[in-house]
Amino acid sequence: MSSSRDQLPLLASCFLFALAIQAMLPTSSASLQVGFYGCKCPKVEEIVRNVVYKAVAKNPREGAGLIRLFFHDCFVRGCDASVLLDPTRSNPTTEKTFPPNNSLEGFDVIDEAKAAVEHHCPGVVSCADIIAFAARDSAKFLGNISYAIPSGRRDGRVSTAAEALQSLPPPFFNLTQLKANFASKGLSVDDLVTLSGAHSVGDSHCSSFSSRLSPQDPSMNPSFAALLRRKCPSTASSSPHVDQDIVTPNKLDNQYYKNVKAHKVLFTSDQTLLSSPQTAALVTSYATNPIAWEAKFGAAMVKLGYVGVLTGNQGEVRKTCRVVN
Ligand code: HEM
The missing domain is CATH 1.10.520.10 (Peroxidase; domain 1)
Structure with a gap:
């Protein structure tokens, strides 16, 4: 076991390193x-x-x-x-x-x-x-x-x-509502379109989009709607799940944007990204350029991670994540 004296040089270099990193960062993200x-x-x-x-x-x-x-x-x-x-x-x-x-x-x-x-x-x-x-x-x-x-x-x-x-934001929000919701968190329209690509993985309960099935939302591809109606029978006792991306369900990829363009997405909040020239252009560019979307997605997740953070002496470090200390 190392003594605390042995650890002094390590601690000192850690401290200096932290100071140097801090000095290199813009104040807003420090x-x-x-x-x-x-x-x-x-x-x-x-x-x-x-x-x-x-x-x-x-x-x-x-x-x-x-x-x-x-x-x-x-x-x-x-x-x-x-x-x-x-x-x-x-x-x-x-x-x-x-x-x-x-x-x-x-x-x-x-x-x-x-x-x-x-x-x-x-x-x-x-x-x-x-x-x-x-x-x-x-x-x-x-x-x-x-x-x-x-x-x-x-x-x-x-x-x-x-x-x-x-x-x-609920899944029935339109673009105006989504923009306002993201703006209230300091996130841009670009961030909204980029982060929505997370809907290329995971699933959803039928109840989150069943209002688009009957009567059928005209912005949904009819054969996709028919498929969803089969997977989400109104007689089901519990709300079944369906994949968000029927093409590559377990892959976080730009398939989501191809699905938006094909009108094969679950939520109004997904389909509405085609409803303005700015967001539609981004959807098209991500659908054709996976590398660009991946880089932007990483950057947008970092930005999302800054929303309303507590730092320094604010808040606490919980012992158990489910309970306040
Ligand atoms: C733009 C507004 C958004 C709305 C309205 C929305 C809404 C929803 C809804 C309704 C579900 C399905 C819940 C269920 O019924 O089980 C869902 C799933 C999901 N959402 Fe979103 N979402 C939005 C943005 C985002 C963002 C920004 C991310 C991440 C960066 C995200 C990541 C996911 C993931 C990964 C799932 C699948 C979860 C699972 O399988 O457990 N969503 N979302």
């Missing part, structure tokens, strides 16, 4: 840093990646769930892991209890990653950063999309279903 845990928990990203890859290899749905979890975390009170808090007697309606969040997945993977990280570096790594790492690792596993994710987020102590209702 609050988060790539490699934030370099000194305090150098293996954190590797630990999270191992847990995520194991889970997603077993079930690709987990990867889609983790990407959506990151989006739903960041859009409600910022990326502060408020989405992970379980309801309690004093707060029975956390974000998790907002009905559209019933279909969120990936909580167990986050719990497992947090437990593994706590074992190595107790009390150091926030749950908010673990979600951001896990979404990044899922994008790598499902789409071979790589990006470095700045970290240093802190965990929030507040979580309410009312705020989730106010902040999360």
